[in-house]
Structure formats: C-alpha cells, structure tokens
Amino acid sequence: MLKKTLFQIHWFFGITAGLILSLMGVSGAIFSYQPQITKLINPESYSVIEQPHAKLTPAELFSHFKQQQPKIEINSISVTKSPTESSVVNIQKQGERRGYDMMVNPYTAEVLPEIKGQAFFRFIEQFHRTLTAGEFGKQLTGACTLILIFFVLSGLYLRFPKKHSFKQWFAIKPHLKGRNFLWDLHAVVGTWVMVFYLTFACTGLFWSYDWWRAGMFKVMGVENTRAGGKEKPEGRPAKGMQQRGPDAQRPQRVPEAEQQGSTLSNVLVQQQLNQAWAGFNTQIARDYSSVTLTVPQQADGRVKISFVDAIPQNERARNSAVFNLKNNQLEKVDLYANKKLNEKIMSSMLPVHRGSFFGPVYQFFAMLAALTMPLFFVTGWMLYLKRRKQKRLTQAARGDLGSEHAVLTEQAWLISYATQTGTAEQLALATAKSLQQAGYAVVVKSVQQLTAQDLQQAQQALFIVSTYGTGSAPDLAVGFSKQLMKHRADLAQLNYAVLALGSKEYPESFCQFGHAVDTWLARQGANPLFELIEVNNANPKEIQQWYEALAEVTASDVQQVEIKKQFETWTLSKRELLNPNSLGAPAFHLELQTTADVTWQAGDIAETQPQNSVERIQEFLQQQSISAETLTSQGKTIFEVLRSKDLTQPICAYATLDELLEQLPELPRREYSIASIPAQQCLQLVVRQQSDAQGRLGLGSGWLTQHSVIGQEMAIAIRSNPSFHLIEDDRPIICIGNGTGIAGLLSLLKQRIQQNRGRNWLIFGERQHEHDYFYQNQLEAWQAEGMLQHLDLAFSRDQAEKQYVHHRLREQAEVLKNWIADGAVLYVCGSIQGMATDVDHALEDILGTELLQQLRDAGRYRRDVY
Incomplete structure (x- = not known):
C-alpha cells in the first residue's frame, strides 16, 4: 500500500510540478556557467594588451577617476x-544593489566597453x-524544489529492494521498445542524476525559506552571522581577474587632523589606499590572483x-583581511583554505549549488544533470499517457461495452463464456466489441449466470468455452454442466456457434x-451458424477463423479485436535447486x-515465451546445412530468428529462408x-524440470531451469x-496443494500475512521430508x-504406505x-492428475456434493491446477 501510494503521488507531482522543475533545470544549467560565458562573450572588456610598465595601483586608479569624474562614488x-x-x-549606481562594475584598462585607466549579457543573466x-x-x-519554485526531494527519495524507494546488477541499475538498454524503453530511460537516468538533484534541492532551498536556511546552519554546525538569518549582499567578485601588485611603498602617516571628520578627503583616501596596498603586498607572504580594496569611508584607520588565491577552489573562495593604518599591520587575516569543510560549504552556497565547489568536472556533469530535467517530465507524461491508454483498452473490453447488464432482446447477440484462467472471457469481450462496432446489440454473460430462460429467449448466441484439466468444464462452469446441461430445453429458435479453447498437449481431452x-x-x-472452431493455445490464426465465420453469417464487417498481452522484459536474477537428491525431477526456485x-x-499467472537452447538450434541448422550467421530478410541472423521458432515441425522443400x-x-x-x-x-x-520420452528437457522448464543463464x-x-484470486475479507482460507503447486499457495499466504490475517491452513504434499520440503524455514x-x-504435511515416500494430501484432508x-x-x-493448486482429483473426491465425501457445488458457485472453492 505504501509503494502504491508513493507511486500515485510520484506520477501526480511529475505531470504537474515536472514542468516547473524542467524550466528551473534548464535555466539553472545556463546560469551555472554565467561567469565563464560572460567572460567568453566580452573579451574586449576583460582582456588588455600587456604593457612594459607596471599596472596602475588602486590609489592611482582612485585618483584618476576622482579627477575625471569627481561626482562618482567609488x-x-x-x-x-x-x-x-x-x-x-565598482561605483555606486542607481538600481544596482551591489554597485556597478566599471571595467578599466589597468595601464591607462581607460574605461573599457560595458559588459554584454548582464541583463540576460539577470533575467535567467x-x-x-x-x-x-x-x-x-x-x-x-520553493515548493517544487521540495517536491524534487520527494521525487528522488520516492523514485529510489520504488526501485528498491530489487536485487539488480550494476548493469540493471545504471545501463540504458536501447534494445527495449515502447513503454519498456521509456521506463528504463526514466529509471536509469534518474539513478544517474539522483545525487545531483538532491544537492540542487537542498542548496536551492537556502534562498527559498528562512527556516530551511536556519536549519542548514544548525545542521552544519556553523554560526549564522547573517542578519535576520538572510544572506548579506556580497561585494562583486573580481570576475576571475588576476592582479599584480606594485612595488612596495613607504607607508605615509595620516595627519590626525584629517582623521577627525566623518568623511575622508580624496587626498587622504588616496594616501590610505597607497599605504594599505604597499603593506598588503609586503606582509601577505601568499600568492594571490586578485585583490579588492574597499574604499574607506570613515576615519577609523582601517582598510x-x-x-x-592564485588557484581558487571556486568563485566564492575569498580571503579577507584588514589593514591597520595606525600600526601599519595586516590584521584579521581570514583564509578560506583554513576554514573547516562545513564553514566552506555555508560560505560558498552558490558554488555548491552550481557544482563548481567540487571542481570543473563535477560542475560539467551537474550542468548536464540539470539539462536532463525535461527528460523526466516528458518520459513521465508519456508513461502516464500509455498507462491511461492501457486502462482505456481494458475498460473498453468490459466497462465500455456495458453488455453484462444489457437487456437481452430478440435482436441482441448473447455471448456466453466458460473460463478458468480468463482467456475465454477476454475473447468473449473482444467478440462483443467487434459485433458492437458492426452495429449489433450484445449481452455478455458467463455460463454460470445463464438460465434456461436466457437460452429460450435468445435468437442468436455465441459460446466461447475452454476445457480444463482432463476434459472437464472450468470450475465456475461446473454448475452449468451438471445442472442446465442435464435437462432438456426447447431451443429450436436459437442459432448458435461455439468457439472451443484447449491445448493439443492433452490430445485425449482437447x-x-x-x-x-x-x-x-x-x-x-x-x-449451428457454422461448425465448431477449435483453438489450440489461443492460436491467432484459429481465432481469426472465428471472426471470418462471424463476418460471413452476419454479412457484416466484423473485424478481429486483438487481445493485447503486455509482455515485459524480465531478467533472471536467481535460480536455486529446491530438492537436491530428490527421488523426483529437479525443482527450482x-x-x-x-x-x-x-x-x-x-x-x-506468469506467461513466458521460451526460447530454444543453443544446442537445439545448432542441431537444426546442421540438419538443414545452414550457417548460423546467414542473414534473413528481416536483417537478423537465422540463429537469432530460430530462438523462438518451433523446430519440431516436419520440413518441406524450400527455396529461400523465408519459405x-x-x-x-x-x-x-x-x-x-x-x-x-x-x-x-x-x-x-x-x-x-519435465522431460520427454527421449530424455529431452521440456520447452518451458528446460529454458527456465537450464538453458538460460543468470542475467538472461x-x-x-x-x-x-x-x-x-484471494478473497478481500478476513474469512479463513484453506490452501491445498502438492509439488510446484506450492507457488500459487505461497502468493496467497504472503498476501494474507502482509494483511496481518492469520486464519490460514496449509496442506502440502511431496515425496520426502528430507529432500522435498519446499520453503520449510x-x-x-x-x-x-x-x-x-x-x-499439515504429506510426504508420500517416507513410509511403507504412501500418504497424500487427500489423506490429510480425511x-x-x-x-x-x-x-x-x-x-x-x-x-487448490498443483497437479490435476491424482492430487486435484483425489482432493475433489475427498471434499465430496466430507462435505457432500451439494455443499461442494454451493462452494463452487459462491467462489469459495477455487482451483489453479494443471
């Protein structure tokens, strides 16, 4: 229930907040390289030609601009x-909170062209x-960022605790098609970018919510010195520019008379800048790339x-110091490199958010991760639409027909089905849809719902019925076969046709x-409208005959409605022998x-598509004198095409591979x-494992237990x-089975136990306790x-007189x-030969035939036998 709920919330947020997150991801990717892009498109503003003489000092630049533009505030x-x-x-300018950066030639003080692109990046x-x-x-955006954290954590949970290999977790599988490929792309790429997205979200919320920012300072163990818990505006960085200091100059004494005013004169400011510049270069004893001197505004004797640093860790990796003009000493030197990691993180939140904090390689991949945000929005929507389409297809076969509750009239077609595993029901619904599309009214009923009055009232009826076990009616159709079919009825008015489903693997009861x-x-x-049509294992060609016959007798355009089975790609991750040294054939988990x-x-039920073993294909190719690498008209090798072909068929003469x-x-x-x-x-x-008379392993069991490999x-x-299916209430259940029939019973018991429903009884039989006690622990x-x-257990070979599950029942x-x-x-789950039949007889003896039939009709006697 938790997983289902998380999944529903995950996709709901995905198709709503996903668009905003996509826009944030693309804009964030662009903005992450703002310094580099700005410098790249403004070479005339950032670069100058080297001159043979020294650069102008801060004091000289200050003096120049005060003379040229006395009104500006630097x-x-x-x-x-x-x-x-x-x-x-950097000068004061209206509308610029952090001032305006005026780029100047360091040799001539010429003002360079204004930086292009700043308005664009402010917008971004x-x-x-x-x-x-x-x-x-x-x-x-703050709420969507919180949702991004939910996406990452819920997405990770929805993938766990699958025991995938590294390839399953991190490798995209381009051979997958359609919905499988979309899901794989969504999940695998989501795993790649998970760390990046968590970092983006946790740091991005630093600017969204005061409570989150305060919490980050507390969790990181750093004192929050920012006013009101908010980040103070930081001075503009030097845009990555490098600086060479002038020769050291003798410090000049500042007259005390001039220090008493609240505002310093230009001459005094120039003297202080000179003294601070010379003192800094003399005392720093550390290589650096750029220096920023704040122009003193007060006569406090400090700059x-x-x-x-020469090689800064990131664009916010700044060192700070104060130069004391009174004693000509560099004080309060705070080096970024000496900070603890938590302090570095909290003082460099923007680089951490961008990824530059962790180096250029990480930043590049972080940018790519941000650009993939739209991928999840698009694939999420496509998966959602495909899921909706699949639901509509299912509802179209049942809900849209509304035929089970339609009124049976003389014009309506009565379509009745007898099913054990659902195939006959699906065909009945598909047939009903075909007739509706051709303009006919239809009524669909299972045979257990049929009455003699229904049959006597109908003018035309179609019966789609499967055979179960050794020629019996499906469990839910037993009442129909034992009651209605045992009585006479006048059905002279009824025109009918029968589609019979079965398997030729059971020729005696096909x-x-x-x-x-x-x-x-x-x-x-x-x-009869036409002769009975037999269908072997839902063969599409034989089903097509049914639709063609209907089209002929109705003189209408009755088109086949395909029953689409959703085959998915699964990977074999574990195979374990359950019964080593058993008297019986090997059984595998x-x-x-x-x-x-x-x-x-x-x-x-899991319906598998087996494949031939390599040895079987090679044997066939050798018999036909064909090379395994020969290409077919499909562009595939003959070896690959033969994997899913039945190689037991007699072969007639052929001129081409297609024939x-x-x-x-x-x-x-x-x-x-x-x-x-x-x-x-x-x-x-x-x-x-099943084997034929020649000792060759069966098609399905051989493929699953021997021919395939782990990772297949x-x-x-x-x-x-x-x-x-399991009942939905808390009534007790009695599970009876033998051999591999334990599988179906285990699923029922696991579901019951997950629901915390303990009124469960298991009766299970096999050969020997020592070797065949499946899932004992x-x-x-x-x-x-x-x-x-x-x-209750029955191990038939542990005593002289064999004991089976029906003995435990009695x-x-x-x-x-x-x-x-x-x-x-x-x-009841297991083999119909012996076990299921004996159990059925035992139940009749214990409960009586009438009560057992009532249990069948009420859905209280359910079987999955083979």
Whole structure:
C-alpha cells in the first residue's frame, strides 16, 4: 500500500510540478556557467594588451577617476596579477544593489566597453528563482524544489529492494521498445542524476525559506552571522581577474587632523589606499590572483581587503583581511583554505549549488544533470499517457461495452463464456466489441449466470468455452454442466456457434468441454451458424477463423479485436535447486527482476515465451546445412530468428529462408503460478524440470531451469487469474496443494500475512521430508508466528504406505467442516492428475456434493491446477 501510494503521488507531482522543475533545470544549467560565458562573450572588456610598465595601483586608479569624474562614488577597486586582465572599479549606481562594475584598462585607466549579457543573466537568475513572478513565483519554485526531494527519495524507494546488477541499475538498454524503453530511460537516468538533484534541492532551498536556511546552519554546525538569518549582499567578485601588485611603498602617516571628520578627503583616501596596498603586498607572504580594496569611508584607520588565491577552489573562495593604518599591520587575516569543510560549504552556497565547489568536472556533469530535467517530465507524461491508454483498452473490453447488464432482446447477440484462467472471457469481450462496432446489440454473460430462460429467449448466441484439466468444464462452469446441461430445453429458435479453447498437449481431452456444449445445444434443437472452431493455445490464426465465420453469417464487417498481452522484459536474477537428491525431477526456485511498472495479484499467472537452447538450434541448422550467421530478410541472423521458432515441425522443400521460416510456427508459451507478491519487488516461480520420452528437457522448464543463464533477459506477461484470486475479507482460507503447486499457495499466504490475517491452513504434499520440503524455514516461521494456524504435511515416500494430501484432508474432516462453517474459502493448486482429483473426491465425501457445488458457485472453492 505504501509503494502504491508513493507511486500515485510520484506520477501526480511529475505531470504537474515536472514542468516547473524542467524550466528551473534548464535555466539553472545556463546560469551555472554565467561567469565563464560572460567572460567568453566580452573579451574586449576583460582582456588588455600587456604593457612594459607596471599596472596602475588602486590609489592611482582612485585618483584618476576622482579627477575625471569627481561626482562618482567609488565603492571598491579590484586589481589582478595577470598582466593581460583588466581592473574593476565598482561605483555606486542607481538600481544596482551591489554597485556597478566599471571595467578599466589597468595601464591607462581607460574605461573599457560595458559588459554584454548582464541583463540576460539577470533575467535567467530571476526566472530560475521566481519564474519572474515575484513572491508568488518564489513560493512556487520553493515548493517544487521540495517536491524534487520527494521525487528522488520516492523514485529510489520504488526501485528498491530489487536485487539488480550494476548493469540493471545504471545501463540504458536501447534494445527495449515502447513503454519498456521509456521506463528504463526514466529509471536509469534518474539513478544517474539522483545525487545531483538532491544537492540542487537542498542548496536551492537556502534562498527559498528562512527556516530551511536556519536549519542548514544548525545542521552544519556553523554560526549564522547573517542578519535576520538572510544572506548579506556580497561585494562583486573580481570576475576571475588576476592582479599584480606594485612595488612596495613607504607607508605615509595620516595627519590626525584629517582623521577627525566623518568623511575622508580624496587626498587622504588616496594616501590610505597607497599605504594599505604597499603593506598588503609586503606582509601577505601568499600568492594571490586578485585583490579588492574597499574604499574607506570613515576615519577609523582601517582598510578592508578581499583577495583570491592564485588557484581558487571556486568563485566564492575569498580571503579577507584588514589593514591597520595606525600600526601599519595586516590584521584579521581570514583564509578560506583554513576554514573547516562545513564553514566552506555555508560560505560558498552558490558554488555548491552550481557544482563548481567540487571542481570543473563535477560542475560539467551537474550542468548536464540539470539539462536532463525535461527528460523526466516528458518520459513521465508519456508513461502516464500509455498507462491511461492501457486502462482505456481494458475498460473498453468490459466497462465500455456495458453488455453484462444489457437487456437481452430478440435482436441482441448473447455471448456466453466458460473460463478458468480468463482467456475465454477476454475473447468473449473482444467478440462483443467487434459485433458492437458492426452495429449489433450484445449481452455478455458467463455460463454460470445463464438460465434456461436466457437460452429460450435468445435468437442468436455465441459460446466461447475452454476445457480444463482432463476434459472437464472450468470450475465456475461446473454448475452449468451438471445442472442446465442435464435437462432438456426447447431451443429450436436459437442459432448458435461455439468457439472451443484447449491445448493439443492433452490430445485425449482437447476442446472436450467445447464439444460437449456443441453437442448439447444441437440435441436441444438449436441451429449451428457454422461448425465448431477449435483453438489450440489461443492460436491467432484459429481465432481469426472465428471472426471470418462471424463476418460471413452476419454479412457484416466484423473485424478481429486483438487481445493485447503486455509482455515485459524480465531478467533472471536467481535460480536455486529446491530438492537436491530428490527421488523426483529437479525443482527450482527462480527470481526475476524488471525495470518496467508491473503489478499483479496473488494467484496470478506468469506467461513466458521460451526460447530454444543453443544446442537445439545448432542441431537444426546442421540438419538443414545452414550457417548460423546467414542473414534473413528481416536483417537478423537465422540463429537469432530460430530462438523462438518451433523446430519440431516436419520440413518441406524450400527455396529461400523465408519459405523455411513460414513452416516454423512460434514456440508455444508456458504458464507458471506466481509465488511472490508485488511488495517483494521480484517475480518468483517454482519450476520442475519435465522431460520427454527421449530424455529431452521440456520447452518451458528446460529454458527456465537450464538453458538460460543468470542475467538472461526473458519476455514474460502477467495474466490475471481471477478464479484464483484471494478473497478481500478476513474469512479463513484453506490452501491445498502438492509439488510446484506450492507457488500459487505461497502468493496467497504472503498476501494474507502482509494483511496481518492469520486464519490460514496449509496442506502440502511431496515425496520426502528430507529432500522435498519446499520453503520449510518460511512455512515453519509463519507457523511459529501464529500466521499459519494449521500446517499439515504429506510426504508420500517416507513410509511403507504412501500418504497424500487427500489423506490429510480425511484425517482432519471435522476441523475442515468447522472451518467451512466459519466461512472458509478453499484454494487448490498443483497437479490435476491424482492430487486435484483425489482432493475433489475427498471434499465430496466430507462435505457432500451439494455443499461442494454451493462452494463452487459462491467462489469459495477455487482451483489453479494443471
């Protein structure tokens, strides 16, 4: 719930505050290089030609401008050591809070051209801080900066605790497509810039809120000497200019009579500047790049001096001193290099914010990070729109139809489905949408909702039904098959068609329930619109036949509506053998990770797209005398294309590779119960190796447990399995299963325990306690914590007479009845051959056929068996 809430807030702020943060990021990136850009575009203001004689001293510059422009008020004079850099005379000017920097030739005192670009950078600075909207803009940017901190921390949490490799965390995967690529770009680049954004936000708030600024001083352990907790205006830096000092001069005594006035005469100021300049160069004993002398205004016998080291750490790394004119001594020398790190940070907040505090390399990457701000806004919006589109597609199949609540009329098409895993329902909804688009009214109902009156009232009906297990009806359709199909009904008015779903991997029961429905309808006098259509493993070509047949009988343009499965790229991160030395086939615990935004419910299914092993592909190519590097018309190598092809098909003569590939269908997909819940941040599966008569590993189990390697990327789609979902209330649950069926049961138990619901009972069976007790530590820990009230185990080979889970059920018959009377819901997961059938018989004997059917109809007997 916490993760879901954080995610909702994350994307909501992303599509709102994201725009402002994008503008702040771009403007901040531009402003971060303001000193360098200003100097680059103003070479005539910052650079001069070196002359053979010395530069003018501060006193000489002061005297010159007082003679040339007696009305100007000079605040300070900056001189650099470099012979090719200009000097700066800072004067008072209306509208300039920190004065106006007048660039002058240090040899002739000629005023150089005014600096270009200052108005632009003032605008950029104001835009960055307030969006040029005054106090309101300042509050808006401050709030968005706080949101940026939330983005970073929530984004990091949403990625954790996934056990990604370094590559998963930091490498962009350009081979990903569509939404997967957008999510990967958003997450990976977000990880890159995380430190930069935290630094930007924490330092940027220094100028936004007094309480934040005061807190920073307190946390950093630095005394806040700024008035009112606010930063005092700092004198303009010397724009990086270097200064060379003149020869030392003999200090001149200042007449006491002239010191008594509150305002100094120009002559006295010139004398003080001379004395301070000479004394500073004589006593500093430290190399420097520039010196700024503040023009004294009061007769206090002191001149304030600011100077920058020869190689300054950043643009605010300034040293300060006071020259005492009375004793001709340099006093109160405060060197930036001697400050502690916390003091440096608090006195250089702008360089820390820009990144220059940490050096030019860091500053460059900080600038790039700021420029990527719009990337997150754009990708966030695109992901949001794709998410909305996906929701609309889902709702279009159900909510937009509104067909389940439509009134059944003579003109309406009745579409009924029988599903175990949801595929038949999806096809029924897609068919309904196709007919609606062709102009027909439709009503969609599951077969358990059908009544004899519905069938007798309808004029045309479509049945889309799957076969479950060994030829049985899906669990929720058992009532329909045992009740309605056991009675006679006059359906002479009904025109019908049946789409039967099944799997040819079970040839004895392929589409058996679909044929049973078709036979029953024909016996009741109903008229088939066309012959029953069989579909093997949701084969698209066979489904297309269904739509073509509907188009023909309706004489309408009935178009196929595809059922889009959202396959995501997952990475195999862990594979662990669960049953070493077992009498049975090896069973493995698998963990997979993804960067995509994927969620599921306890009880859902992972549909995987297996691939052929390297050995199998090489064997096939050798048989066909084809080189693995041969290119196909798709521009891919034949080896790469054959990874997902069924190589067991008989091959007819072919002239080109395309003709060969047309004979090879795509490999069938494999489904596995998910053993984890979304809160675990990984997909967990339990897979047992299967082998054919020749000892060759099965397609899905071989791919997952042996042919793939750790770090292998796989295509997996999460499929909702509503018939096995967890109840939403606190009723007790009874979980029954064997072997790898523990996977589906584990997800249910994990969800219950996360919800702090402890009325749980597990009955689990395997071969030997010593080798096949899957997840023993986890199960016994839950039992010790009281979250698993009953744990009954059946290890069939640990005693002479084999014991199975249905034996434990019979032993606990009275307890079972009490739990059922208390509203318990039954969940069965595992093999249908043996276990599920035996459990079903045991439940009938204990509870009675009628009560068991009531449990099915009420959704209190749920199965995920295979």
